[in-house]
Amino acid sequence: MNPRSLDHLTTIILRDILNWAAEYLKSHNIPSARLDSEVLLSFVLNKDRTYLYVNSETRIQKSEVRRFKEFIERRGMMEPVSYITGEKEFWSLKFKVTKDTLIPRPETEVLVQTVLDIIRSQKSEVRSQKSEACLERSLKVKNLQSPIFNPIRILDIGTGSGNIAVSIAKESPESHVFTVDKSDSALSVAKENAIIHNVAGRIIFLKGDLYIPFNPPGPLFIKEGKERLFDIIVSNPPYIPTCDIEGLMPEVRDWEPRWALDGGKDGLEIIQKIIKDAPLFLESGGFIAMEIGFGQYEEVSRIISDIDKFHNIKTIKDLSGIERVVTAWKR
Missing domain, CATH: 3.40.50.150 (Vaccinia Virus protein VP39)
Known part of the structure; x- marks a missing residue:
C-alpha cells in the first residue's frame, strides 16, 4: 500500500494503515518506524497505544487517515515526532514544544x-x-x-x-x-x-x-x-x-x-x-x-x-x- 492508494478509501482498517506507515517510515530510514507510527496514530485518534492493539480491526475515518498520512510523510522527512504532535512528555508532564524550542530529553x-x-x-x-x-x-x-x-x-x-x-x-x-x-x-x-x-x-x-x-x-x-x-x-x-x-x-x-x-x-x-x-x-x-x-x-x-x-x-x-x-x- 503506497500513500496515493490511501486517498480514494473512505475508511481503512487500523491494522492496515499502521502496517503501511511502519513500512513507509522504514523505507525512509527511520529506525523507530513502528514506534513512531503507533505514537502518531494514537495522537490522531486521541487514544493510547494499547487501543491500537486491542482494536486492530477497527475502521478509521478518511479524515483521520488523511491527517495520519500527512504526519507520516512529515516524519519521513525526518521531522521529529514531538514537532509533529506539538508535545513532549517530560517529568511525567506533557509540554508544548515548537520548532523554536529544544525538545526535552530524558537525561x-x-x-x-x-x-x-x-x-x-x-x-x-x-x-x-x-x-x-x-x-x-x-x-x-x-x-x-x-x-x-x-x-x-x-x-x-x-x-x-x-x-x-x-x-x-x-x-x-x-x-x-x-x-x-x-x-x-x-x-x-x-x-x-x-x-x-x-x-x-x-x-x-x-x-x-x-x-x-x-x-x-x-x-x-x-x-x-x-x-x-x-x-x-x-x-x-x-x-x-x-x-x-x-x-x-x-x-x-x-x-x-x-x-x-x-x-x-x-x-x-x-x-x-x-x-x-x-x-x-x-x-x-x-x-x-x-x-x-x-x-x-x-x-x-x-x-x-x-x-x-x-x-x-x-x-x-x-x-x-x-x-x-x-x-x-x-x-
Whole structure:
C-alpha cells in the first residue's frame, strides 16, 4: 500500500494503515518506524497505544487517515515526532514544544531530580533544627505580599519550553523561578506550559541572554530583612562542539534550533560564561546545577575550580552512566 492508494478509501482498517506507515517510515530510514507510527496514530485518534492493539480491526475515518498520512510523510522527512504532535512528555508532564524550542530529553530529568533532591535535603535539615512553627516563619518573604512567593529563588538560564522551571515549580511549591531566554517565541511557549501546569504564578519570564536581564549585578530580593541574590542557578546550556553539529542525527541537526545546541568550538563556550558570572548572582551557600555533555566533566570542574568561588563540586550520572549534571556550592 503506497500513500496515493490511501486517498480514494473512505475508511481503512487500523491494522492496515499502521502496517503501511511502519513500512513507509522504514523505507525512509527511520529506525523507530513502528514506534513512531503507533505514537502518531494514537495522537490522531486521541487514544493510547494499547487501543491500537486491542482494536486492530477497527475502521478509521478518511479524515483521520488523511491527517495520519500527512504526519507520516512529515516524519519521513525526518521531522521529529514531538514537532509533529506539538508535545513532549517530560517529568511525567506533557509540554508544548515548537520548532523554536529544544525538545526535552530524558537525561535532563536528572538535572531536575538533582535540584529537587538538594532542596528537599535542605528542608529536612532545617526541620531537624527548628520547630514547624519556626520553619513556617522562616519561609516567608518580607517584601512580597502574596503568600505564593517563598524564599527559594531559582534562576533558569535558557529556559526553552520551560520544562525545567515548570517541573521544579510543580514539585517544589516553596520555589519561585525566574526564567531567561533570548527567544521571544520560546518564552511564549514556556509561559503556555506554566499556565497549563498551574505554576504561572510562581514563574517570571524574562527576555535576554544569560544574565543580561539582571545587569548590573546587585541584590535582587529582600529576604528576612536582608538584601539577597539567587539561591539556585540551573541551566541546560548548549554544550555540543560546533564541529560535531553536522554529525548529529538529522532529526536534531536539521530541525532543532541550532543556538540551543551549539556550545562553540569546544562545547564549553556558554557553560564557561554561566560559571564565570554565577558568583555575582548567587547567594553565598547557594549552588549551581548544570547539564553537561559526554566527557566534559573534568574540564567543567576545572573551570569552576579556577574561579575559586565554589567548593564541593560534584557530578551526577544519567541512566547510561554518563556524567550528566555538575553541581557546585558558592563559598
